[in-house]
Amino acid sequence: DTGVSQDPRHKITKRGQNVTFRCDPISEHNRLYWYRQTLGQGPEFLTYFQNEAQLEKSRLLSDRFSAERPKGSFSTLEIQRTEQGDSAMYLCASSGNRGLVTEAFFGQGTRLTVV
Amino acid sequence: AQSVTQPDIHITVSEGASLELRCNYSYGATPYLFWYVQSPGQGLQLLLKYFSGDTLVQGIKGFEAEFKRSQSSFNLRKPSVHWSDAAEYFCAVGDPGGYQKVTFGTGTKLQVIP
Numbered sequence: 001d002t003g004v005s006q007d008p009r010h011k012i013t014k015r016g017q018n019v020t021f022r023c024d025p026i027s028e029h030n031r032l033y034w035y036r037q038t039l040g041q042g043p044e045f046l047t048y049f050q051n052e053a054q055l056e057k058s059r060l061l062s063d064r065f066s067a068e069r070p071k072g073s074f075s076t077l078e079i080q081r082t083e084q085g086d087s088a089m090y091l092c093a094s095s096g097n098r099g100l101v102t103e104a105f106f107g108q109g110t111r112l113t114v115v
Numbered sequence: 116a117q118s119v120t121q122p123d124i125h126i127t128v129s130e131g132a133s134l135e136l137r138c139n140y141s142y143g144a145t146p147y148l149f150w151y152v153q154s155p156g157q158g159l160q161l162l163l164k165y166f167s168g169d170t171l172v173q174g175i176k177g178f179e180a181e182f183k184r185s186q187s188s189f190n191l192r193k194p195s196v197h198w199s200d201a202a203e204y205f206c207a208v209g210d211p212g213g214y215q216k217v218t219f220g221t222g223t224k225l226q227v228i229p
Binding site: 004006033040041042043044045048056091093103104105106107108109111 | 119147149151156157158159160161164205207209216217218219220221222
């Protein structure tokens with residue numbers, strides 16, 4: 001098991017373009033989270049999946065953002081019509097649900113720069 | 116709603132000196148508590164966690180943290196800092212009744228000087 005994997009690691013895009021990020025969680029984990037981290041801040045929760053079901057979305061996730069986890073394995077986060085304010089590190093995490101006590105394991109993130 | 120406060124934005128310590136990073140949380144009951152470390156441009160690595168039981172928890176890289184319910188605190192300590200400890204440290208609180216979504220503090224950036 002290589003941990004949580006995110007692709008790409010870096011993305012530079014022009015304002016107005018669409019971008020898509022991918023996250024591959026730890027294989028036996030059924031819970032998957034997306035967070036966004038801007039410079040000088042801690043990560044902020046965006047959305048949560050249990051298996052393929054998206055169970056919570058933060059108000060930070062505007063209509064331009066959509067996340068999917070079609071088969072309960074990998075997940076994608078798409079941002080449409082990117083804006084400069086979308087520039088941030090996008091972090092994916094996964095956790096298991098054996099019992100109630102577990103912690104999230106994070107990927108290395110995708111750094112998005114909108115120019 | 117749960118929240119985390121890390122009052123120190125930036126801390127500088129000499130190599131070999133002791134370290135304490137402060138963390139206060141707000142939560143209605145006993146939360147799950149975490150400390151994560153982030154090196155520049157990297158993801159988050161879990162240092163240690165508290166779920167229940169012994170209030171002094173040991174983590175990786177020689178770190179420990181103590182949960183103090185009366186002070187709503189979960190401070191991180193290390194007796195002797197190494198230059199490789201320079202990084203940003205995040206305290207986080209999780210909801211035991213939920214699905215382990217965590218709320219992070221704003222982080223403390225640690226600088227280690229020779």
